[in-house]
Amino acid sequence: MTTRRAWRMPSAGSLDRLTRVTEELPPPGPGEARVRVEAIGLNFADVFACLGLYSATPRGAFIPGLECAGVVEALGPPRAGDDSAGTAIVAPGDRVMVLTRFGGYATALNVDRRYLVLLPAAWTLAEGAAYLVQALTAWYGLVHLGTLARGQVALVHSAAGGVGLRAVAMARAIGATVIGTVGHADKIALLETQGLPRAQVIVRGASGFGVQLDAALAAIGASHFDVVLDALAGPFFLPGLVRLAPEGRHVLYGAADFMPSGARPSWVRLAWQYLRRPRLDPMKLIDKNRSFMGFNLIWLFERADRLPVSASAALALSPEPAHIGARFGFDEVPRALRTLQSGRTTGKVIVEV
Numbered sequence: 001m002t003t004r005r006a007w008r009m010p011s012a013g014s015l016d017r018l019t020r021v022t023e024e025l026p027p028p029g030p031g032e033a034r035v036r037v038e039a040i041g042l043n044f045a046d047v048f049a050c051l052g053l054y055s056a057t058p059r060g061a062f063i064p065g066l067e068c069a070g071v072v073e074a075l076g077p078p079r080a081g082d083d084s085a086g087t088a089i090v091a092p093g094d095r096v097m098v099l100t101r102f103g104g105y106a107t108a109l110n111v112d113r114r115y116l117v118l119l120p121a122a123w124t125l126a127e128g129a130a131y132l133v134q135a136l137t138a139w140y141g142l143v144h145l146g147t148l149a150r151g152q153v154a155l156v157h158s159a160a161g162g163v164g165l166r167a168v169a170m171a172r173a174i175g176a177t178v179i180g181t182v183g184h185a186d187k188i189a190l191l192e193t194q195g196l197p198r199a200q201v202i203v204r205g206a207s208g209f210g211v212q213l214d215a216a217l218a219a220i221g222a223s224h225f226d227v228v229l230d231a232l233a234g235p236f237f238l239p240g241l242v243r244l245a246p247e248g249r250h251v252l253y254g255a256a257d258f259m260p261s262g263a264r265p266s267w268v269r270l271a272w273q274y275l276r277r278p279r280l281d282p283m284k285l286i287d288k289n290r291s292f293m294g295f296n297l298i299w300l301f302e303r304a305d306r307l308p309v310s311a312s313a314a315l316a317l318s319p320e321p322a323h324i325g326a327r328f329g330f331d332e333v334p335r336a337l338r339t340l341q342s343g344r345t346t347g348k349v350i351v352e353v
Ligand SMILES: NC(=O)c1ccc[n+]([C@@H]2O[C@H](COP(=O)([O-])OP(=O)(O)OC[C@H]3O[C@@H](n4cnc5c(N)ncnc54)[C@H](OP(=O)(O)O)[C@@H]3O)[C@@H](O)[C@H]2O)c1
Pocket: 042, 043, 044, 045, 133, 134, 137, 157, 158, 159, 160, 161, 162, 163, 164, 181, 182, 183, 184, 187, 231, 232, 253, 254, 255, 256, 257, 258, 259, 295, 296, 297, 298, 340, 341, 342, 343, 344, 345, 346, 347, 348
């Protein structure tokens, strides 16, 4: 047994319910490794999960957290009937990035070894905790579904966020041109350091978003987008969709616009937003020769066999460590979540143990 600290939600519904506990962690089971966690990567989905707005959240009590990084401390026995194909080969002492379907907000955890990826040698563990979810998401949306190609134009919403910055880097590595949107002007400077000229960054306005998109397209000598990468799902949805070129792909992978601002959701406001959510007519997709796609990688969590190939592809396309926009201590997890929830962060929010 190992003693660990963790942040537990007795049940989803309010950020105020997060409780710090000290508990015993049993030895790793068959096919598992015990990882001593050094850094935890926060994801927007963690906030939705704590608020009770994420359908993949376990019922009852749970430990939030989809990724972390640390050092392998011990290995459990091999799983019966396992061949090692597709299994990360790790040994005690290895520094690893960890994907976990919840349970990451802890100072140690037992994890299926297939969800470990060895940390690039030059990276810090904080950088490791900042990489996998966002790189896999950007890669899946832009490359696997979006099939973004050299010379094409991509619209990346929330471009200064965790997924957004990675998507900008991947699109540039592909040789595509990016127009990025942000919610606040104070994120522009960061995008300029990532190679996006000011004319290619849009601060989404309360009105006239279509005009903003046309001006940004004109600035790069284009008239349409080939790919839209959208995790907002609000009023900015249709203006992007209708500016897709023939064969263009709109990929929706989140609903940040639905994020409540308080510790618990306002169900009245959410119901109103839901009624006014964007709609599209599938017949028009045929008329205009456009595609619309959606995904949530958590539903692919069982496909551990696909992780090594996807992670290698993401690392090959975008091998630079993530931009860490904010760091918190382990005791500050609730404050870290509220900061992420505010929508004012850039890059990745990290909790260091
Ligand atoms: N489908 C999947 O598999 C998958 C996997 C990972 C992440 N995601 C989604 O991808 C998006 C980005 O995730 P992330 O973890 O990298 O987060 P992030 O982009 O670092 O933060 C979320 C961003 O959403 C924007 N936003 C828009 N409306 C908001 C509102 N009402 N309240 C707060 N923020 C708002 C803010 O940026 P701007 O205001 O600058 O736009 C904010 O910074 C999230 O929506 C997340 O749920 C989906």
